[in-house]
Amino acid sequence: MHEVAISEALLDQLVTLAEQHGWTRLSRVWVRMGMLSGVVPEALEFSFSAMATGTVAEGAELVMETVPGRFGCGTCGEFDLERFEFACPQCDGPLQLLKAGRELMISGVELMDDSPTNPEN
Amino acid sequence: MTLQPTQKTDMCENCGCGNNDHFHVHPTPGEGHLPHGLHEGHAHHESHEHGHAHEADGGWHAHTAADGAVSWHRHGGHGGQPVLDANQREAERNRGYFRARDMLALNLVSSPGAGKTTLLRKTLERLHPRVGCAVVVGDLETQADADALRPGGAPVVQITTGTVCHLDARMVSAAVDTLPKDGVRLLFIENVGNLVCPASFDLGESHRIVLLAATEGENKPLKYPPIFHGARAVVISKTDLAEPAGFDIALAREAIAQVAPEAEIIEVSSRTGAGIDAWLGLLERLLASDALGAKH
Numbered sequence: 001m002h003e004v005a006i007s008e009a010l011l012d013q014l015v016t017l018a019e020q021h022g023w024t025r026l027s028r029v030w031v032r033m034g035m036l037s038g039v040v041p042e043a044l045e046f047s048f049s050a051m052a053t054g055t056v057a058e059g060a061e062l063v064m065e066t067v068p069g070r071f072g073c074g075t076c077g078e079f080d081l082e083r084f085e086f087a088c089p090q091c092d093g094p095l096q097l098l099k100a101g102r103e104l105m106i107s108g109v110e111l112m113d114d115s116p117t118n119p120e121n
Numbered sequence: 122m123t124l125q126p127t128q129k130t131d132m133c134e135n136c137g138c139g140n141n142d143h144f145h146v147h148p149t150p151g152e153g154h155l156p157h158g159l160h161e162g163h164a165h166h167e168s169h170e171h172g173h174a175h176e177a178d179g180g181w182h183a184h185t186a187a188d189g190a191v192s193w194h195r196h197g198g199h200g201g202q203p204v205l206d207a208n209q210r211e212a213e214r215n216r217g218y219f220r221a222r223d224m225l226a227l228n229l230v231s232s233p234g235a236g237k238t239t240l241l242r243k244t245l246e247r248l249h250p251r252v253g254c255a256v257v258v259g260d261l262e263t264q265a266d267a268d269a270l271r272p273g274g275a276p277v278v279q280i281t282t283g284t285v286c287h288l289d290a291r292m293v294s295a296a297v298d299t300l301p302k303d304g305v306r307l308l309f310i311e312n313v314g315n316l317v318c319p320a321s322f323d324l325g326e327s328h329r330i331v332l333l334a335a336t337e338g339e340n341k342p343l344k345y346p347p348i349f350h351g352a353r354a355v356v357i358s359k360t361d362l363a364e365p366a367g368f369d370i371a372l373a374r375e376a377i378a379q380v381a382p383e384a385e386i387i388e389v390s391s392r393t394g395a396g397i398d399a400w401l402g403l404l405e406r407l408l409a410s411d412a413l414g415a416k417h
Contacts, residue, residue: 009204017202021181021193028192032201036347038321072382086343086379094375096382097350102321105201108194 003043006104007051013106018056025112026060034101035069035084065107069100144292147264147279148299149271208322211290215325218297219308225411226308228324230348231332232341233314236358238266239391240332240400241309245273247401252408253304257296258311259288266311276300287318290325307408320347327411328353331384335363339373342380349377354385354403361390 014029029048033039041064052058068080073088073095081089088095180195181202195202203209219226229237238258245254254275258266259282267279278296280288293310300308310326312319331352333341336359342349349355355377363370374386387403389396 006204013202013204017181023193030194030201031204036320036350038317038347084346094379096379097346098382100346100350102347103201104204106195106204107201108192110190110192113189 003040004047004051006039006044007047010048010106011051011055011057014057014109015055017106017109023056023109023111026057026109027112028061028063028108028110029057029106030063030065030108032065032067032103032105032107034067034103035082036100036102037104039104041066060109067101067103070098072096072098144283144285144295145281146292146296146299147267147281148296149276149278205321208290211294212323212325215290215294215297216327217325218294219325219327222302222305223412224305224308225328225408226310226324226326227407228310228312228319228326228329229332230312230316230319230329231314231334231358232316232337235314235332235334235337236391237311237314237332238269240356240358240389241311242270242273243391243394243397244309244401244404245270245275247397248307248404249273249275252404253306254309255300255305255307256309256311257288257293257300259292259313261285261313276305282313286313286315287322288312288324289322293324307404316341316345316348320345328407330354330356331381332356332358333373333377335359335361335368335370335373336366337368339369340376342373342376346380349380349384352381352384353407354387355381356400357386357388359390359392360388360395361393 010029010031014026017023018026031044033041044064045062048057048062052060066082068082069084070078071081071085072078073091073093075093076088076090078098084097086095087093181193182195183191183193185191215226229241231237241256245256248254254273256267256270256275256277257280258270258277259280260266261284262281264279264281267277270277278299280292280296282288282292288310297308310324329352331349331354333355335357338344342355357370357373360370362368370388377384377386385403387396387399389400391397
């Protein structure tokens with residue numbers, strides 16, 4: 001359950017960012033992850049919601065976006081997939097993983113309505 | 122003396138083992154010294170290494186939607202702020218250090234028992250001191266690997282990680298500090314035997330080399346794509362055991378090509394010596410292209 005450790009780092013970052021920008025409560029957090037980042041979205045969601053209690057992110061929805069990887073099939077050409085496949089979904093021939101990312105990024109947050117932060121500040 | 126971690130640091134994002142604050146560095150006897158930040162064999166790490174606050178302001182900006190909802194975004198190199206960036210910073214420091222010292226650093230990874238140490242032992246016999254080599258080797262416990270490698274004459278530093286299942290950039294930095302500053306052209310970093318966690322930790326190496334032993338399954342690359350993808354080369358080791366083990370080398374090559382299409386594949390038996398020349402040939406080519414790159 002390595003996602004507990006990732007949630008910890010994620011919450012750490014959110015708390016720091018909140019202090020810097022004056023965020024009091026978050027309603028949503030966007031995370032982008034590469035296919036090679038090794039994160040299981042369901043496990044991250046579960047640990048995040050449990051561990052966010054008492055922080056600015058308590059109750060916040062975690063919106064996860066997987067950055068697709070590039071795959072290639074000798075017959076059908078190149079295309080993007082969000083899951084590892086080693087047989088071509090079209091012709092069932094062997095599929096190559098050409099390019100995929102390892103990134104794990106906080107790409108955005110949404111503030112709760114009652115947050116006093118003025119975005120112009 | 123036991124040091125309490127003063128802060129959370131890079132944790133293994135794959136298995137959750139969080140405590141890498143108590144690794145030990147065992148320099149080559151009679152060489153080097155414990156670097157700044159290490160005493161009694163324990164690592165201290167300063168708060169500046171945590172680092173994620175430093176770039177936090179960069180790029181964060183607010184949007185207000187028509188319905189009044191306020192959101193903040195950051196568009197970085199990959200569209201956001203890295204969640205685990207402390208290791209990445211340290212890895213970049215290592216990379217700069219290796220470049221400045223004209224060292225080619227190779228990160229050797231495999232499952233436990235695939236033959237990393239034996240291949241390195243044979244490599245040092247043939248290469249060192251014609252090409253100045255050094256080894257940083259990681260294990261949970263014991264200095265057995267360092268002891269096995271020291272007869273080769275190259276400086277060897279053992280890192281014992283305690284319970285941590287991978288090397289991280291900070292451990293490598295502390296270990297490299299104990300190596301001679303000059304005369305090391307080729308640095309081998311023998312990672313902890315593990316096909317999962319080391320994939321997530323950039324050490325600042327020039328290339329990652331993965332070993333796949335003929336005593337393993339041919340489809341391992343398909344099962345562990347993160348460690349194989351992006352590897353400069355995959356060494357199929359223990360090829361002398363392929364036949365008795367019923368290991369189909371052609372099948373393994375196909376699996377490697379699916380996950381790491383750009384990786385060079387080399388078949389080696391450290392026991393019989395078969396393929397060692399091809400392996401040394403790869404090292405020579407990597408050194409040559411590295412030297413070429415350094416001139417520009």
